[in-house]
Amino acid sequence: MGKNRRIRPLSDSVLMEGRNLWTINANPGVAVRGESLRKFRGVEHRRWDPNRSKLGAGLLRTRNDPSMLLPSPGSTVLYLGAGHGTTISHLHDHLCGASNQHRGRLVAVDLAPRCLRDLTHLAENRPGLVPVLGDARKFDAWGVLLPSRVDWLFQDVAQAGQVDIFLSAVRRFLSKDGIGLLSLKAASERHQEGTDHDIFASAIAQLSNEVELIEHINLTGFEDQHALFVVRRR
């Protein structure tokens, strides 16, 4: 306690306290996945566990300004591979806030009905969260929910061809200078020969062809065999 527990705001609703992340709870009193709740200056915050969220881990690991990895509150963002909604809930805290006071829209796509079950429950108490049951690759089925390009896009799908899906999503939905984050799971690219290092290297080559690669964040320790790529659309 004390000296190194420096509290540093990353945005209006995201706090970095030493090596811990906290977001203002948009649904006060409720912990989404049993995370701890704590009041800072009278406002309830939820702990953002970097071991369960690759975006959270990226915020702690990045060498640049971590607030650059977050979208601006009140914007429309696209999240592919929403999972059970751990990251989504914190992103929603930041993007929309309680009763969607910032007027944000978070379009969250996932393929698995089991995941969507948790997401729809989450969405009931969190206006601004738009869960979509669909294949991240079948853009035509749900793309109409994004009438204009978004400034922030996150992808975390554990299936082969992650980089291709990501680049396609970037071309379709990310605005110029918009930030895209790709969480790459090396083990999902089984068809590809070579070590995890080779897989990441070829991903970097493929990404650099089309977009500006800002950072390659190694998530080892939080999530093994994973890396987070931060890109900007040219």
Added chain:
Amino acid sequence: MWLWYSWQSAAVINTDGDVIDMEINDARFSVHAAKERLQMIARGRLPPEAQILAERFPEAKPTAHGSEALPEFEIPQPTPNQIEAADEAALLLAKEGVAISAADPDRRMEHLLRASDELRTLHLTMEARLIEWIGLFLPSARFDGDRTQVAGRLSNVASLSEFAAQLEVDDAYEQPSESEWKALHDWATMVANQRRQLDRLEHAIRLSAQAHLPSVSTLVGPLLAARLCVEAHGRSRLARLPSGTVQVLGAEKAFFSHLRSGTAPPKHGHIFMHPWISRSPRWVRGKIARMLASKISIAARIDAFDGTPMTQEDVDQVETKVEAIRKEFSKPPRR
């Protein structure tokens, strides 16, 4: 020329991105109406606005919003009300999709099968405890022959002495206390109920497998068919697996140990349950497993891709092959 369309508007644009014609619906949509539109899009059908333009410009290529093929152009934006309706509709659609996923027989079968596995493990443990428990009080009783009846019979008697009399063994020298007997009796009732529950579960699995995998069920029995399907994560995946994988499904530990450290490869996984393999001499099991796995693969493909289900005749043919293998290799190979 392109016919761009979204869920409430459409436009015809040329390759330079000039808008030639536009149909925009700026009405307030009810959530229900928006939901219908979104479903239309998801199924690849054209919304009414796009249909109007498609008739006017039959040469324009209908392309959904967001396609990479579209040139850059000023995309007509929906009203805030419409966005709100679409968001609510998307939530409804997601809920509907989640509810519909219960129609998937693969998911249902998995619950049935895993439930029966878990219950069986529990049942065997509890039954073993029951036998030990009674054996403590009635040391002269022997249940070696038939343990399965013990729980049912014990749950129907009022005291341990009555049970001893039924078994025609010496009554307990040291009687359990009243509360202890009640606990023991409850335990026996539970074990007896588990038998019934297990039977019910197995019956449900059989019915489900016969409906979902008729050919595989006819070939190797519904219980094994269900297990293979669940282990393969679904019927369509089972149908796509090479039969070499079907052969060793359930022997993953041995298989990956083989790949990693070069131990002997497994000859059979779950299909060992089948009497054609488990009742055959050791040295032909691998050969029969290989043949049977290929037949299972064919059967799974018939089931997954709507073929004519296998009949008993087909199964008899496979059995003839099994017999032929057994006969050809009737002697163990010389070491």
